[in-house]
Amino acid sequence: MRINAFTVEDIPLITKDHNIANIICSLAQVKDHDIIVVASTIVSKVEGRIIDPDKITPTPEAIRISKLLDNDPKFVQAVLDECTEVILESPIFLVRHTSGNICINAGVDHSNVEDGLLLLPIDPDRSARKLKEDIFKLTGKRVSVIITDTNGRAFREGQTGIALGVAGINTHHDWRGSTDLFGTTLEVANEAVVDEIAGFANCMMGEGNWGTPVVVIRGFELLSDSDGMDAMYRTPETDIIRNALQNYKSRT
Numbered sequence: 001m002r003i004n005a006f007t008v009e010d011i012p013l014i015t016k017d018h019n020i021a022n023i024i025c026s027l028a029q030v031k032d033h034d035i036i037v038v039a040s041t042i043v044s045k046v047e048g049r050i051i052d053p054d055k056i057t058p059t060p061e062a063i064r065i066s067k068l069l070d071n072d073p074k075f076v077q078a079v080l081d082e083c084t085e086v087i088l089e090s091p092i093f094l095v096r097h098t099s100g101n102i103c104i105n106a107g108v109d110h111s112n113v114e115d116g117l118l119l120l121p122i123d124p125d126r127s128a129r130k131l132k133e134d135i136f137k138l139t140g141k142r143v144s145v146i147i148t149d150t151n152g153r154a155f156r157e158g159q160t161g162i163a164l165g166v167a168g169i170n171t172h173h174d175w176r177g178s179t180d181l182f183g184t185t186l187e188v189a190n191e192a193v194v195d196e197i198a199g200f201a202n203c204m205m206g207e208g209n210w211g212t213p214v215v216v217i218r219g220f221e222l223l224s225d226s227d228g229m230d231a232m233y234r235t236p237e238t239d240i241i242r243n244a245l246q247n248y249k250s251r252t
Contacts (some may be wrong), residue, residue: 003219007204007212014042014213021134024214030135033223035144036203039213040107040120040164043127043147049119051078065089075108078117082106088245099124100233101164102242103151120149122163126226132167144169144223148198148205154241161202163194163229170194170226192232193222 008028010019018189020042024030044050058066058073062080066073068090076093080086083095083106097106097120107120121127135143147165152158162172173191201215236242 001110001219004199005204005215008214008216009212011042011211011214012046013211016046016197018042018046019134020046020214021131021138021150025135025138028216030139030141031218032141033143033218033221034141034144035169035197035220035222036131036135037146037148037197037215037217038131039205040124040147040149041109041118042213043121043124043131044118047121047127049121050116050118052116053078054108060170061228065093069093075105075117078108078119079106082119084109087242088248094245098122099164100229101149101151101162102233103149107149108208121147121165125167126165128165128167139243142168142223146173146194146198148202150202161195161198161200161205163198166194166229167227168224169222171229171232173222183238194232197198 003100008024010027011023014020020038024036030036052073053074056074056077058077060081062077063073065080066076069076071093079093079095082097084098085096086093087096087102088094092104094102095102095106096102099120099122101107109118111118124147127149132143132145135141135145145167146163149164150163151162152161153160171192171194173193197217197220199215204215205212234242
């Protein structure tokens with residue numbers, strides 16, 4: 001296997017007036033089966049997901065949690081508005097975003113935005129599908145799209161890129177039922193390929209002022225008719241860590 005990966009250079013500072021597909025296709029020669037990896041930051045900007053914190057009125061719940069976190073009540077309210085479930089209030093504000101992803105602060109961010117608070121895309125899967133379809137209309141090429149964000153991880157320091165929304169690609173490659181080099185049947189080998197790709201692409205995007213929020217992965221044949229992140233998220237019954245945190249929350 002030989003894989004080629006490159007950033008799309010000279011992307012302008014994205015605003016709501018831009019079309020991401022047009023920009024990618026004008027700056028890079030897209031080929032069939034390319035995997036287009038896009039930082040959620042620019043998707044959110046195009047979708048107008050920037051809010052003015054001065055227009056937020058904190059609820060009593062936001063004020064209570066803000067005191068636990070020593071944070072701005074308006075920021076806490078923005079997080080509450082973006083989540084469907086609070087898993088842990090402190091020392092970190094861990095919530096379930098409306099898209100299903102469990103992360104700190106629902107992905108609400110101060111960085112890489114000139115003014116205001118940047119929110120995640122409302123429906124990252126829908127955003128990925130639209131981008132895939134727009135690229136096909138412009139080029140006739142069938143591609144996969146992964147929209148990424150950065151997340152921390154349980155038990156490990158540091159953040160890594162993760163898939164937030166996908167289109168035209170399976171979230172996992174299931175090796176279960178196949179055999180290893182010695183003929184042993186694999187029972188636990190469900191590889192989260194979209195997260196692995198997102199993590200690698202994140203290394204190329206950078207986290208600061210690199211200005212390279214789009215990466216093209218070529219030579220990795222993963223194109224499929226599957227869309228969506230549903231298979232990535234554990235059910236409440238099987239999510240041991242989430243249940244443990246909720247039990248901790250109830251005891252405190």
